[in-house]
Amino acid sequence: MPEPLIYELSSPGRPTLPLPETDVPEAKLPEAFLRQELPLPELSEIDVVRHFVRLSQYNHGVDTGFYPLGSCTMKYNPKINEVTARLPGFALSHPLQDTEVSQGSLALMVQLQEWLKEIGGFAGVSLQPAAGAHGELTGILIIRAYHQDRGDQGRNRILIPDSAHGTNPASTTMSGMEVVEIPSDARGNVDLDALRAECNECVAGLMLTNPNTLGLFEENVLEVTKLIHDCGGLVYGDGANMNALMGVVRPGDIGIDVLHYNLHKTFSTPHGGGGPGSGPVGVVDRLVDFLPGPVAEVVEEGDDDLPPLYGLVMPEKSIGRVKAFMGHFGVMVRAYTYMRILGKDGLRQASDLAVLNANYLRARLGDCYHVPYDRICMHEFVAEGRWEDAPDVRALDIAKRLMDFGFHPPTNYFPLIVHEALMIEPTETESKQMLDAFADAMLKIREEALSNPEILTGAPHTTPFGRMDEVLAARQLVLCCRPEDFQPSED
Numbered sequence: 001m002p003e004p005l006i007y008e009l010s011s012p013g014r015p016t017l018p019l020p021e022t023d024v025p026e027a028k029l030p031e032a033f034l035r036q037e038l039p040l041p042e043l044s045e046i047d048v049v050r051h052f053v054r055l056s057q058y059n060h061g062v063d064t065g066f067y068p069l070g071s072c073t074m075k076y077n078p079k080i081n082e083v084t085a086r087l088p089g090f091a092l093s094h095p096l097q098d099t100e101v102s103q104g105s106l107a108l109m110v111q112l113q114e115w116l117k118e119i120g121g122f123a124g125v126s127l128q129p130a131a132g133a134h135g136e137l138t139g140i141l142i143i144r145a146y147h148q149d150r151g152d153q154g155r156n157r158i159l160i161p162d163s164a165h166g167t168n169p170a171s172t173t174m175s176g177m178e179v180v181e182i183p184s185d186a187r188g189n190v191d192l193d194a195l196r197a198e199c200n201e202c203v204a205g206l207m208l209t210n211p212n213t214l215g216l217f218e219e220n221v222l223e224v225t226k227l228i229h230d231c232g233g234l235v236y237g238d239g240a241n242m243n244a245l246m247g248v249v250r251p252g253d254i255g256i257d258v259l260h261y262n263l264h265k266t267f268s269t270p271h272g273g274g275g276p277g278s279g280p281v282g283v284v285d286r287l288v289d290f291l292p293g294p295v296a297e298v299v300e301e302g303d304d305d306l307p308p309l310y311g312l313v314m315p316e317k318s319i320g321r322v323k324a325f326m327g328h329f330g331v332m333v334r335a336y337t338y339m340r341i342l343g344k345d346g347l348r349q350a351s352d353l354a355v356l357n358a359n360y361l362r363a364r365l366g367d368c369y370h371v372p373y374d375r376i377c378m379h380e381f382v383a384e385g386r387w388e389d390a391p392d393v394r395a396l397d398i399a400k401r402l403m404d405f406g407f408h409p410p411t412n413y414f415p416l417i418v419h420e421a422l423m424i425e426p427t428e429t430e431s432k433q434m435l436d437a438f439a440d441a442m443l444k445i446r447e448e449a450l451s452n453p454e455i456l457t458g459a460p461h462t463t464p465f466g467r468m469d470e471v472l473a474a475r476q477l478v479l480c481c482r483p484e485d486f487q488p489s490e491d
């Protein structure tokens with residue numbers, strides 16, 4: 001049962017904190033702006049503290065339990081990242097400060113760019129884009145600028161496999177280019193014949209999510225990128241999930257010309273709920289001049305006595321600015337910290353363990369859940385949440401039932417090319433015990449689907465609130481909990 005709402009606890013005259021006597025003359029306020037009816041709850045301090053702490057406990061986060069959200073990598077966020085992001089020299093610096101008094105921040109940005117270049121195999125990086133999808137838009141604008149600069153005006157199509165992330169076609173459409181969808185083959189790779197048929201002089205480029213949203217590495221990636229290059233196009237790589245590849249494969253070495261990273265996924269920053277992200281873009285040599293700017297750079301080399309001088313430089317043929325100031329600097333500090341602490345070998349190990357954990361779960365669940373493209377996966381895999389012998393149970397029911405076992409549900413109903421998809425990404429930090437507990441719950445759910453399907457279709461049973469009407473909740477936001485605004489659900 002949910003606890004009483006804050007308005008129900010309210011009692012007239014109960015003091016929270018006494019306000020001090022005013023020490024300035026009272027002024028008359030404009031009537032039009034004054035609200036006479038402002039029903040605020042009246043509570044003591046402890047009531048308020050309990051209310052908000054209780055609300056926070058209704059939430060499931062990576063700090064409270066397993067969170068196997070596929071595609072959007074909810075990985076553990078080391079707390080040291082928060083300490084460094086709050087260092088006054090970083091947290092209190094202002095983007096309009098002169099570069100002479102921002103040398104530390106600029107040095108951090110340059111170092112972060114260098115590491116991202118090394119991880120991706122690229123010649124240049126811009127840290128400006130605010131999120132993954134924003135990096136995609138930036139990348140497509142770079143591709144467009146490249147073709148236009150060469151006087152190659154007719155290229156207005158971007159080929160996108162149907163296993164791509166949904167933001168790929170959205171970003172392409174926003175850039176004004178036309179999306180051409182390419183089907184996948186039976187192994188979950190790009191269908192090469194279908195791709196070949198679309199390769200012509202109208203192609204500006206291809207967007208390749210690799211690993212794709214099935215969690216699979218594109219086995220024919222060299223052939224795919226060659227086909228695109230041979231017809232004069234460029235290859236965009238969606239590198240949101242570089243946490244499968246760090247230290248193993250460099251996208252720049254396999255024909256990717258421009259790629260975005262998701263610092264808030266691969267390099268650990270809390271995200272979700274619309275919090276800040278960062279989607280830096282890396283490019284090969286021939287695209288460096290088109291990067292959005294200004295970009296942090298060493299403008300004067302140092303020597304034994306003097307450190308280098310850092311500055312901000314606009315690339316020669318830049319597509320311009322894509323974000324105010326320098327982008328989301330706090331996220332950069334967290335990513336920098338994460339990389340520095342793990343180091344080269346640690347990043348490689350994070351990828352190895354992410355892939356190992358996903359394959360362990362895939363193997364443990366494989367007998368009970370159909371995995372349509374069943375081969376060694378990368379950091380995540382996609383299973384079907386449906387069975388012929390339990391026709392009433394759907395992926396949504398499995399997801400909701402997992403909450404009763406204390407787990408956050410995996411992403412469901414995405415990717416669209418798998419029916420009743422359950423997309424599972426355990427991440428690298430989870431122990432074998434945790435993976436086993438999750439697998440045991442999933443196997444139990446499979447049994448329940450046969451013996452007691454109602455327990456699944458009625459789930460969750462242990463959470464403070466039952467099954468929500470998520471569409472209604474999104475359309476009719478109720479942000480206040482006054483009793484008259486709040487219609488508890490039937491459950």
Ligand SMILES: *Cc1c(COP(=O)(O)O)cnc(C)c1O
Nearest residue numbers: 071131132133165167238240277
């Ligand atoms: C998360 C994700 C994106 C989009 O990133 P945002 O930061 O949410 O905009 C793009 N592609 C893939 C593969 C992703 O997982």
